[in-house]
């Protein structure tokens with residue numbers, strides 16, 4: 520992620536907010552409030568079906584067991600995890616009320632309001648992992664638990680339209696599913712204000728994928744293959760699908776694995792696999808492995824971790840931890856999240872800031888000055904990418920399969936001028952100029968008869984982009 524000090528979008532927005540504050544009156548306060556968005560990391564919301572493994576993954580990403588994952592207990596409030604000291608929490612009511620709460624070490628947060636009156640809980644904890652991204656855990660989507668569904672919807676969808684006090688203000692989503700996502704899940708996702716660029720698919724529970732630990736195929740390899748297929752099928756929804764065993768990642772990343780557990784697991788090395796699983800299926804006392812230890816191994820490692828990790832466990836907890844980390848898929852997820860999803864989440868965050876300015880211009884007596892300021896901000900060269908992103912977002916809603924939508928996405932994902940016009944990154948400069956001019960002519964042609972206001976705006980942006988590319992000297 521780009522450091523805010525050198526990120527030109529960040530710098531431009533910061534200057535804009537200073538200008539806003541200098542307009543005087545209560546605008547300094549407004550500038551400060553909007554500045555809080557600018558100075559906090561982009562926010563990634565984790566969504567998915569009930570028991571998909573969301574909280575487990577949140578713990579693995581944070582590196583501490585802070586989110587509730589008890590097998591019988593579902594997450595029932597939306598919780599925002601952000602870096603900060605001291606460790607504390609604040610409940611935000613659906614009426615906008617904020618109630619601070621102390622948090623005891625490793626203690627559950629006791630909620631001061633009924634869950635139906637809670638918009639979300641803000642939870643601060645000192646964590647380097649939360650510096651680049653704030654993570655938001657949500658109650659699982661399910662037709663069976665309407666109350667939980669409502670909480671997630673309110674915080675992620677409805678909050679955007681209404682007072683915003685009930686909204687957690689997310690910039691990107693991690694969408695968790697096992698096997699294939701169901702229709703109601705993809706429908707829910709399509710209602711979120713995200714794009715495929717700001718939505719990362721995660722195939723969860725990869726360690727029990729397909730036939731599971733005893734199947735003919737390795738479930739992790741099978742899940743990887745399936746994730747690739749799903750990414751193709753879901754390309755209208757997600758940027759990629761990453762397979763993950765949240766359980767193995769959580770155990771290896773939160774200090775849950777102890778030398779004691781590794782030694783217990785090592786005692787099973789060499790036993791036939793069926794014998795091992797039979798032992799875990801029964802409640803019989805066993806001299807080699809007492810019942811409480813068996814339960815602990817199962818809840819920390821799962822069947823796959825037990826069967827395939829027991830030989831490795833003979834080398835000790837550190838070796839087992841390394842193996843769990845490597846097999847879990849957490850590194851790939853982390854990389855995609857911070858290198859790709861976060862990049863677009865930053866654009867979404869800039870969009871949220873501009874939207875707040877627009878909203879302020881709508882209600883404030885100094886509306887003309889604020890409007891001029893916002894327009895001036897949008898016209899600055901570093902903000903061009905944000906405009907492209909906003910147009911892309913609008914086009915996805917209006918006409919996702921239009922050629923214009925595709926061109927906007929190409930520009931957003933390009934890493935070179937050549938890429939922006941759909942050419943290979945190493946295409947020669949004259950070819951880039953020629954293609955930009957060809958696209959410019961096409962955009963002119965198309966702007967004579969557009970289908971919507973969104974397309975009008977998008978074409979203005981495309982014309983600006985191609986005009987610049989068509990005049991430049993490209994190496």
Ligand SMILES: Nc1nc2c(ncn2[C@@H]2O[C@H](COP(=O)(O)OP(=O)(O)OP(=O)(O)O)[C@@H](O)[C@H]2O)c(=O)[nH]1
Pocket residue numbers: 568569570571572573574575576587588589590592593594595657658659660723724725726727763764765766767818821822
């Ligand atoms: N084998 C296996 N089990 C997992 C994995 N991830 C989560 N689980 C188990 O699945 C159960 C539910 O996990 P949670 O992380 O609480 O799921 P959730 O999506 O947060 O659930 P809700 O908040 O109730 O919607 C727990 O018992 C986890 O230990 C995984 O990758 N592999």
Ligand SMILES: [Mg+2]
Pocket residue numbers: 573574575587588593594656657658659
């Ligand atoms: Mg949960």
